Amino acid sequence: MTDPAPERGGPVVFNGPVALLRGDHSVQNNYFTVPVPDPVELGAQQLGREVLKQWAREAASRDLLGPEPIPVRWRATSGGEVADHAERTEHPGGASSADLASFAAELSHPERRRLVVLGGPGSGKTSLAVLLVIELLLRMDAGDPVPVLLSLASWRPAEEHLAGWLERQLLRGYPYLERGTVRELIGRKRILPVLDGLDELPAAERPDALDALNDALAEGVPLILTCRTDDYRAAVRDSSVLRKAAVVQADPLTAEEAAQYLLRVATPQHRERWRPLAEALRADPSGPAAEVLTVPLMLWLCRTAYARPPRGARPDGDPAGYPGGEPGELADRGRFPDAGAVEGHLLDSLVPSVYRREPLPPPPVGRKESREAPWEGRRTDPERVSRWLGFLARHLERRGEPDLAWWELGTAVRLGPRMVVTGLVCGVCVGILVGPVDGVGAALGYAGPGTGLGPRLVHGILMGAADVLINAVPTAVAFGLAHGIGFAFRGGALEPSRVRIRLGRGAGRARARSGREILARAGLGVVGGLAGGLGIGLLQGIVRKLLWDDPLALRVGLVDGVIYAGMFAVAAAPVCAVMAWCEAPIAIESAPGPRELLGRNRRTVLLQWLMFAPLFGVAIGVAGWPAVALFDGYLWGIRLGWSIPAGLRFGLLTAFGAGLGAMLSLSAWGQWTVFARLWLPLTGRLPRAAMDFLEDAHRRGVLRKVGAVYQFRHARLQQHFARPPTSPAGESSRG
Template sequence: MRRWPQVLAGAVVLALLVLFAVLLLPDGGLDRSDKVASVLGLGVAVLTLLVTLFPKPGRAAGTPDDLGAVVDGVARAVRDQWESEEQIRRVHDPFPLPYRWTAADEAITDHWQAVNAAPDDDTPPELAGQGDHVVDLFRAIPSGRLVVLGEAGAGKTVLASRFVLTLLGERAPGAAVPVVFSLSSWDPDRVGSLSDWLVAELTSNYPSLGAVDGAGDTVAARLLAARLVLPVLDGFDEVPDGLRGTVLARINQGLRPDTRFLLTSRPEEYRSAVTSTGVLTAAAVVRLAPLTADDLDRYLPLTIRTVNGSREKWRPLLARTREPDAGGALREVLSTPLMVALARAVFSDTDADPERLAARGDSAAAIEDRLLAGFVPAVYADSDAGSAHRRLVFLAEHTVRLGTPDIAWWRLVQAVPRAVVGVVGFLVIASAVWFGMGFPGWVGHWPAGSGQGGWQVATVLAGAVCGAVGGAVVGQGRGIRPEPARMRLRLRGRLAQITARLRRGLRSWRTMVYLAVWVVGGTLFGLMASIGRDQGAILVGVAAGLFAGAGTWLVVSFISGLGTPIEPTDTTSPLDLLRIDRRTALRQGVAVGVVGSAVFWLTLYLGVEPAFGVPFEVVFADGLWLPGIAITATAGVAMWMMFATVWGAWLIARVWLALTGALPWATMAFLHDAYRRGVLRQVGGVYQFRHARLREYLARPR
């Protein structure tokens, strides 16, 4: 490892600290000696810290060596997620809708020899089946690769969840765990390979799997390498049209001989990708069959739960589905589990008459639209359905605009105009500088001609410049951190992580820019102090800026290094993730604000007299420095919370969207309520519309 950047950075810091100390000596005195000792002591501490950074760390503390225990934790989290989904979907109420499947067209299936993993065996396996026996089918395929095709609403995701829960129910401790991955989140231009994308998704949904060992491998990568994760690749059809061929090719490129997976897609989207790219290697392909009139007769009458409801109210409509000609469109619509679920919500859960669903002569599209239009009013019958519909339309349009099915609370800021975020950034940053750093100039006891005016001018200029630059940066990116922290603060066992973060920081250009900003700020104050006085105040300003910059950088890096990834079972909902991120951000902000304020005021203590010729004790007589520390700490907390975490961007979005009426102030409560009502589903730390067809309908231009 090349260490000269670290050595150079340490040498520069130490040299300027010594220069700062020398500039304090013009008049001598015991107090000055104490100050010099403080500065030199800090310099020795910095040098000692740099020395400790040089050795290469061993295995990161806390990195799990027992992959069996780790994968068992992931299995519990996966089971909890999908059992909750099945409960909200009412999969078992009164009983699961039947699934049937048949072999798909051989033109989109690989050679049977490849599927059978035997060069001389070209016998087509028996692929037809029904119910939960998709697990048996999967195990009967020698290659362990299965593609399930189904039209929109055919129940592919529910089938995937049944597949996952069936495997988990039969799973032995330490064995592989099936994990559902949403293919719509894969951008192959950003994350090229299949394994890299799977690792990224695992570490995003289960942050503790991002822990790195001494060889630089994450726990997630080790689980994949050990074949302890069985990917269930859901929603290939939700990949953008122009990327499906690339995604299919990357899947093939990332397959190892013993790689197993299950993939779901709509038929036409999969066929189109296969035609342009080629089949999935060694994968058998089945297609879900539509529900039958007998399935509807057995199921829908048993879904009525209203007190005065009659099971017979479904009979007239169900009879029409058997009419050879007139019932064709109705039979087509009710042939998918999605439309049956919508029909149940609209008619079985209310007093509405099912015969209103379709008039004779209606097209299938008209019947579908009627069900989709009636779904939100039905599930919000006890609430303000109109407001709920407007808010859901906003969310659908927002996700379509971003090109993702995910409703992530930290990305809602993308719906706020950049100018608004930029103005908020300017006001917060400028105010923090004006009140935090400007406190000495506004309220200090400065003798006449001692430089108070210069301090005030420098504060105003620094606040305006920092606010404008920071506001532009924050507004352009609508925040700084793109994802939640997904970690808790922990001191024990974090030394290796803290030293590794400091080591990386010393090699980062961002650290150099950060220090440069502080040096420029210190120079500005030195220039103001030098007006009509000794020009040596400029050097004091330079050294003071570097002193404060280096000190606050060490504080921020140390506090950030205390973050420990949360365990897989800790994050069970987006609300949990928000609470964890907010709590972590607040604790980090308080620590950074308090300690950073102490560093800033230590700099003032050491530098006010050399720069301005007035003792610190005079300017801040009667304990005036105490409220100064509190105000500076508060400014630091505000800066950290607003821009160093996603919580600040979330707060801006929450206020703006509530003011514009796009979402209620209690946004997370609204999203959770929509999840509880079956409109949304939960995928890790984000929500999605439970049905892509519903999202498409709500986002449709009107």
């Protein structure tokens, strides 16, 4: 018998979403339904809201959400060189970026959630991807996959499974998510990866990436992929097209479409400002202005550069030199005789358009408020950004190649000044490391006249300062020379390396350095050891002479210098050779992204320092005793003394100081630290957070990633920024 209202309640038993209320003797009294939310669904909905906020804000900053988007036409492709069989793709018909509903409707079908977006540079592939993500999120219902836009540049398909990479990217970009929730979302195919930039992977890895993506598609994973048309065509020749994926390609705009767009986006009050340019495009569809403005990127730059009407005039009455000139001037063949002149004029407005002065948005959920670097956010000074980008572009022009590698930034400084800067930084760092330690030891062991803390402190400070000088000067000379010799021997910058020693199954697999490289590294150790040891000994003698007026100080310093030089050279040669043998060069063309490669090399260098500095120090401490015994009394009659404890202390301090100097002067990470983190920011040629600046420029579309290096998004963009900064500030272009 069922009692709908029992006087004494029984236990409630949950069975999924159904709850049973049991009475006495386990008699079912009633039941009711309680909705139990699925944590994966909750995670998907929360992720969708955060992704929508993120990309809606980004689309607004890129001016993609205006009432009149650029009408790029996307043409569906079947078969041929870039698409699968027509009966497998069920591709969407041709459409325009102004009508994303057709794309979103097709991609909302469970069997049609695969799309490849192709186009040339500046055709709007990334913009389409951003707008598609927003449209799909607005249409998202319970159970639908969450579209997440990710850059492919950091994926290494030969080393990392797509699911593992997706998990890492989601946890990094949306840190409030739990790892278990992310794995459930990926496992249940509740993530729709929108992968931007297959062309930003190294060319050798693009076929592997397509193979991995096809494996994922075989498991039913939805996917949207963007790539440059030529790069995709080359990749599928060595692999396969993305199976069962619709392919759309961007068609170039016509001069008539560009003219109509410019008139539509203008407000009624300002439409007449744009009419002369629109009429010129229609009258001369093959002219320089039309040739440039049929590229979506340039059309957007034109709209942005001339968004404001003139607000003043130059003394000669010409308003063109002020921000917000008249757009009709682009059709003036006298001022802009060819497409390059029009393009250059518009490119001048790129930095002010992309790096806008706007308030910073709040940080994403799970992220702390960042300490704003000088370039960060949207309060950036466009003039400084242009100067930094110009420095990078001129650096690439001098090198004659498009790849911007972080380990080569130091070569932007000529070899002579670079040796001086490297030596100075090494000397200062070693002095700071060794001087305080010796100063504390001298204060603790003080046995001179006077008692109390004061005399001890004075003695310790004097001895510490003397040791800073004694160690810094020869270190600067030795490692400045070592850097110059190493650069001349290699004929270029030091490249990142890794430690090839592995335990267990990974042992011995990495390719070792050649015998010539190992001998060269040993030779650098000999040169550095001789220069450093002789310099330290001589400076010790000079300091003794100055502080205590010892008549034998210079002679003793010379003897010390000879012995130190021999000890350092003998100890440094095998240690440097073993270090070189333990290293393996990294194949840059298949390396991870720039920041990841920088982190790997930093860990390698620090590991080598901690591994080999104690070995070098013990070698000096132990080898010093027989050297002193051998030369005792035979060099100008100077009697020598040496003890193992004092020798070990001297050897370890020298070793860690020398290791620090070697890190800064003879490693890729050290040169990055000296120049990209210290010297170039100090001289105003880069911001102090250089890697963050490069990543931010990539996110804003100024740079692109190709494996471990950056490139300017277009060769024309690099040429534009590489121009010498000769124009006065008052005569700069629009924007």
